[in-house]
Amino acid sequence: EAGVVQSPRYKIIEKKQPVAFWCNPISGHNTLYWYRQNLGQGPELLIRYENEEAVDDSQLPKDRFSAERLKGVDSTLKIQPAELGDSAVYLCASSLVPSGSLGIQYFGAGTRLSVL
Amino acid sequence: QKEVEQNSGPLSVPEGAIASLNCTYSDRGSQSFFWYRQYSGKSPELIMFIYSNGDKEDGRFTAQLNKASQYVSLLIRDSQPSDSATYLCAVRSNAGGTSYGKLTFGQGTILTVHP
Numbered sequence: 001e002a003g004v005v006q007s008p009r010y011k012i013i014e015k016k017q018p019v020a021f022w023c024n025p026i027s028g029h030n031t032l033y034w035y036r037q038n039l040g041q042g043p044e045l046l047i048r049y050e051n052e053e054a055v056d057d058s059q060l061p062k063d064r065f066s067a068e069r070l071k072g073v074d075s076t077l078k079i080q081p082a083e084l085g086d087s088a089v090y091l092c093a094s095s096l097v098p099s100g101s102l103g104i105q106y107f108g109a110g111t112r113l114s115v116l
Numbered sequence: 117q118k119e120v121e122q123n124s125g126p127l128s129v130p131e132g133a134i135a136s137l138n139c140t141y142s143d144r145g146s147q148s149f150f151w152y153r154q155y156s157g158k159s160p161e162l163i164m165f166i167y168s169n170g171d172k173e174d175g176r177f178t179a180q181l182n183k184a185s186q187y188v189s190l191l192i193r194d195s196q197p198s199d200s201a202t203y204l205c206a207v208r209s210n211a212g213g214t215s216y217g218k219l220t221f222g223q224g225t226i227l228t229v230h231p
């Protein structure tokens with residue numbers, strides 16, 4: 001069974017440019033998460049989806065970040081415009097619905113973003 | 117105070133020794149606790165979870181939970197060089213509303229096992 005798939009693996013852009021990341025969760029997992037991981041830190045949640053609904057986006061910088069999850073499967077995270085401080089690894093994770101299970105999250109390989 | 121705090125590293129142990137990784141959390145209502153291992157440049161992978169007070173063993177790994185002290189630890193017995201990685205403690209919120217099920221991670225502890 002395929003795990004969480006993310007693309008691209010690496011992205012280098014200049015500041016003020018837009019960038020988008022794509023995630024395909026594990027089949028059957030209807031909860032999807034986007035995290036940002038800065039160097040030397042643990043992942044920090046940006047947004048969580050249950051099916052198509054964003055149930056927790058309180059940590060998403062909405063002035064420049066946006067996300068969507070069409071049809072409750074794949075998801076895209078966008079940054080426009082990117083700033084130097086956005087350089088980080090962006091991780092996608094998926095799990096079964098939290099309620100009724102431990103909600104174990106499985107992570108993709110991540111996208112390493114460098115903003116120059 | 118950080119919500120989830122791990123012992124500062126890096127931690128260096130000789131091969132064959134016991135590595136002890138510690139984590140404290142601030143939300144007393146938290147119910148589930150996870151340990152992820154992250155190799156350099158790779159994604160976090162789950163190695164243990166625990167939700168009852170006491171010890172839980174899985175091979176060379178033992179997770180320990182003390183909810184009264186808001187403390188969770190991971191012991192790695194017979195440490196191997198392949199255990200060298202960053203270990204992330206994560207705590208799952210049981211609060212209502214949008215925070216339900218949210219995982220909060222500690223900053224991670226770098227473990228090096230030297231031959």
